[in-house]
Every structure is written in structure tokens, then in C-alpha cells.
Amino acid sequence: MTGAEIDTFTARLASFTDKGLRLEDAEALADKLVTRDREADDRRLCLECFHLSGQHGKTWDCRNWQRAGVALRAKDAQLSAALVFQLQRCDGFAPIQSKG
Numbered sequence: 001m002t003g004a005e006i007d008t009f010t011a012r013l014a015s016f017t018d019k020g021l022r023l024e025d026a027e028a029l030a031d032k033l034v035t036r037d038r039e040a041d042d043r044r045l046c047l048e049c050f051h052l053s054g055q056h057g058k059t060w061d062c063r064n065w066q067r068a069g070v071a072l073r074a075k076d077a078q079l080s081a082a083l084v085f086q087l088q089r090c091d092g093f094a095p096i097q098s099k100g
């Protein structure tokens with residue numbers, strides 16, 4: 001990895017563990033993102049999205065559920081770990097940095 005890749009990897013690791021991931025899961029995902037970035041793959045993780053909210057056991061909340069099309073009612077807008085850990089394209093995605 002380049003220096004920039006190591007810095008990004010380290011920041012993602014901290015972000016993912018802050019969101020409640022086990023270290024080994026966070027490392028695997030951060031590593032997957034290194035490959036994604038090198039390949040200019042435009043898919044994203046919910047873990048990179050501003051709209052990902054609180055974790056409840058093995059589910060997370062999506063605050064942009066209507067745009068994302070993940071539920072018909074707010075109370076059903078929970079995301080499974082399988083989805084949160086999956087690279088995907090989502091119409092509701094907004095990078096954490098933009099807060100938009």
C-alpha cells in the first residue's frame with residue numbers, strides 16, 4: 001500500500017470500529033475498499049454513508065430509507081449486516097464528509 005492508502009485504511013478502520021464492527025470485520029472491509037479504490041469501482045458501503053444511523057444488535061437504521069428504497073415505512077428502515085457490509089450502488093447514498 002502507498003502512504004495515502006495506509007492513511008485511508010487507518011481512518012476507515014477507526015470509523016468502522018467506532019460504528020461497532022469487530023476489528024477483524026473492519027479490517028476485511030477496509031482492505032476490500034483499497035481494492036475498490038484502485039479499480040475505480042463506484043460502489044459504496046452503507047458504512048461510508050451519512051445516512052447510516054444507530055446500530056441495534058445486528059441491524060442499523062437508514063435515515064434516507066425512502067430515497068434508498070429499503071422500506072415503505074420508517075419503522076421498517078433497518079439494514080441487515082449483510083447489506084451494510086456489501087458494496088452497492090444506492091440512490092440515497094451521501095458521503096459522510098458532505099453531510100448532504
Ligand code: SF4
Nearest residue numbers: 046049062068090092
Ligand atoms: S441511504 Fe443507501 S447507502 Fe445510505 S445508509 Fe441508506 S441504504 Fe445505505
